[in-house]
Amino acid sequence: MSQVICTVDLVLLTLKAGELQVALLKRDKEPFKDVPALPGGFIHAGEDADARAAALRVLLEKTHIATPYLEQLATFSGPARDPRGWSVSIAYYALVSIDIIEQGCSEQIRLASVDRLMQLPFDHKLIVDTAVARLRSKSQYSSLPCYLAGESFTLPQLQRVYEALMGEELNKVSFRRKMNEMGMLEELDGQFGAAGAHRPAQLYRLKPEYRDNLTLLERGL
C-alpha cells in the first residue's frame, strides 16, 4: 500500500466590488501555522462517503458555509507540495455569492483578489489559478456565473457578473437572448430591484431545478 497523504482543498470564489475574490483562512496548525491558505483537510476514511463529501464536511466545519454548487477541479500531487510527505490533494471549487460568505464565519475568512494574489502555502496559488482559468473558460457558455449573483438579481446585475468573470463587455440584446435560451431563470412576481438611473427592473432567480446543476450553452455568449 502506498504511503500517501490524502487531502481535499477548497477554492471558494465570490464577486466583491466587481472583482473575483478567493476565500482564505489562517491555518490553525503547522505546517504554515497562522498563514492564510485555502480551507482544506484530511480525508477521514472512516467517515467520508467520498472526496466530495470530505470537501463539503471540511467547508462546513471551517467556514460554516454549505455551498449549493461544488465541482471537482483537479487533483494535485507529488513529494514536494506538502512538507509532511508525498501528498494528493483533490481540489474542489465553489462559487458563492458574497451574502453567503458574510453569513458564514466572516470574521475568519479573508477575501483576496485572484488577480493580485500573494504567494500562498503549499501549491495553493497554482490551485487558485487553475480554478480561475476553469471558471473563466466555463463562464462563456454556462449558468455558472449565476451562482455568484445572489438569491435574486436583475438582468443588468447578472450581466455585470458575467462581464466581471469574463473580463469583457457583453452586448445587452444577445446577453438576454442567451439567458432566455438557457431557460433557467424565473421572474419573481411583482418584485423589482434598483437598476441605477433607470426605472426599477424585474427581479429574477434561478429556477429550483437549476440550483444544483450547470446549464451549458451550445455555443458561447
Added chain:
Amino acid sequence: MSQVICTVDLVLLTLKAGELQVALLKRDKEPFKDVPALPGGFIHAGEDADARAAALRVLLEKTHIATPYLEQLATFSGPARDPRGWSVSIAYYALVSIDIIEQGCSEQIRLASVDRLMQLPFDHKLIVDTAVARLRSKSQYSSLPCYLAGESFTLPQLQRVYEALMGEELNKVSFRRKMNEMGMLEELDGQFGAAGAHRPAQLYRLKPEYRDNLTLLERGL
C-alpha cells in the same frame, strides 16, 4: 494521517473500425484476478514525481505504450469502489491511434467498444463513461481527435475521425475552414493518401508544436 489507498487508472481510447474503443487488460492479481479492467496501479511515493508520472509509468509497464497525450480526467473515491479499502483513483485518459496500440503489447490488450461495454470491476465503467463524455464534448472544439488519426492523414480521413467521435456528420467546407483556423496541420510535401473513389488526397500531420498541446477552437465546429 488518513488510511487511504492511492491509485491511478488509465482510459486509453482509440478508433477502430469506425468505433471508439477502450483498452482493457486482464488483471494479474486479486481482486478481480483475470477479469479485464482498465490498466492501473498504486502510486509509488518513493518513485513517482506526481500522479501523472505514476500514470505514465503504469501505462508503460503494463502496455509498453508511451502516449503523446495524457489528460487528467477526474478523481474517483470512496469506501466501496475497491474491496481493499477506502480508495482514491486519479484517472487519466489518453487518445492513441490504433497503430500505437498494435505496436504495444497487443496480445494482452483487449479492445472493447465504449458504446457496448460490459460491466467492469471497481467503478471502471463509470470512469470510462466519464472519459467518453469528456472526449465527445471536447471534440467539438479542439485538436483532440487528431491524436486518433495516426501519424499522417488526409482531410477526409480526419473528418471521419471527428464524425465518429462526435456521432454526427459534418459539413466538408466548414470542417476544412475550422481546421485551417486552428492552424495546427502541415502538409507532407509531395505525399498523398488514398481518398476512396476520388483522386489521391494531400497527406497532413500535426505540426510538432501541437503534438503535446491541445488547440481549442473559439467556437465549436
